[in-house]
Amino acid sequence: MLETCQQFQSGDITKDRYTIVEQIGGGLYSAIFKGICKNQTASQHVAIKFQNITLDCPQLTNEILILQALADCKHFAQIYGQGIHKKYKFVAMELLGPSLHDLVNRKIPNKFCLHSILKFGVQAIDALQALHKIGFIHRDLKPSNFVIGSTVETSSKIYLIGFGISQQLNIKDGNIIKPSTKDSYQVAFRYASINAHLGKEFGRNDDLMSLIYILVELYTGSLPWANVNNPDEVLRLKEQYQDGSLLAFMPPEFKQFEDHILSLDYTTEPDYQLITSILFETY
Incomplete structure (x- = not known):
């Protein structure tokens, strides 16, 4: 998603917690970035997926719903946070290989x-x-x-x-x-x-x-x-x-x-x- 790639750059901070490192994937409706999540005691690498809030498509909502329901299952990524940043919905989740x-x-x-x-x-x-x-x-x-x-x-x-x-x-x-x-x-x-x-x-x-x-x-x-x-x-x-x-x-x-x-x-x-x-x- 070209617009999303232009909107976010390495070093950008989302919700005062997630620092963008680099883009690692994406599709027609979303873009995925590697990021760093910082809290009071430590920091960890995460994947951050962004989707334009104006798009009439359920992809990100679908994903959040499913991952939340499967939070205790070992074969699914853990969600760390979600919200809205600029014109985009986002979800921060476990960074996978x-x-x-x-x-x-x-x-x-x-x-x-x-x-x-x-x-x-x-x-x-x-x-x-x-x-x-x-x-x-x-x-x-x-x-x-x-x-x-x-x-x-x-x-x-x-x-x-x-x-x-x-x-x-x-x-x-x-x-x-x-x-x-x-x-x-x-x-x-x-x-x-x-x-x-x-x-x-x-x-x-x-x-x-x-x-x-x-x-x-x-x-x-x-x-x-x-x-x-x-x-x-x-x-x-x-x-x-x-x-x-x-x-x-x-x-x-x-x-x-x-x-x-x-x-x-x-x-x-x-x-x-x-x-x-x-x-x-x-x-």
């Missing part, structure tokens, strides 16, 4: 070993179960939305980020009800489920199917539709590979993982313990 996308692309052959994939998968399932438990679907799972911690102690811990288009499950009187309207999914289709291509409402099963695509890509180095830009052709390939052939180079236990996901619909709760046990059996 590089994403899986960054890590896998650091050296050839751009893929992870089986042990790393399984370790990631178990933590990803744990994170998704926590998110789903509070009634939200992520809807935008991809390697760049899984990151590791920024310290030695947290460098092996997986964090889930990127809640800009997350949505609440359709719950009525305590029951999950299949929505009657189509989903207006508008982001990249590389890791999206077949349901997303068809305009069906995202459910917990769709987050898990996205996770399978991510696991396959990180372990084998690619997906059959990786270089295809036409969404209809991507859909055709996903349907073609849904017969189990997508998992041809994965451990055989992954077929049970996929079969379980395909047995679910919007209203059915996934068996997270089953999926985790499948991954553990693969070790």
Whole structure:
């Protein structure tokens, strides 16, 4: 977001507490800076996300709501503060490390070993179960939305980020009800489920199917539709590979993982313990 980059410079102080160091990321609606939070006894590095207050988009509000609800879960960033500075809403949160996308692309052959994939998968399932438990679907799972911690102690811990288009499950009187309207999914289709291509409402099963695509890509180095830009052709390939052939180079236990996901619909709760046990059996 160019305007935000121009508004904030290194050394700027937000709310007399957060000193901006440098920009480390951003998107269409927001910009993220590395900063230093100072209090009476110590200082620590933080991530500060800014969003123009005049924009009619729920991304930052969504993120704050979710992170506050998951404050006690180890796979989500901690929030340190929030407010308004100049024309911008901001949230200061735990500074995290590089994403899986960054890590896998650091050296050839751009893929992870089986042990790393399984370790990631178990933590990803744990994170998704926590998110789903509070009634939200992520809807935008991809390697760049899984990151590791920024310290030695947290460098092996997986964090889930990127809640800009997350949505609440359709719950009525305590029951999950299949929505009657189509989903207006508008982001990249590389890791999206077949349901997303068809305009069906995202459910917990769709987050898990996205996770399978991510696991396959990180372990084998690619997906059959990786270089295809036409969404209809991507859909055709996903349907073609849904017969189990997508998992041809994965451990055989992954077929049970996929079969379980395909047995679910919007209203059915996934068996997270089953999926985790499948991954553990693969070790």
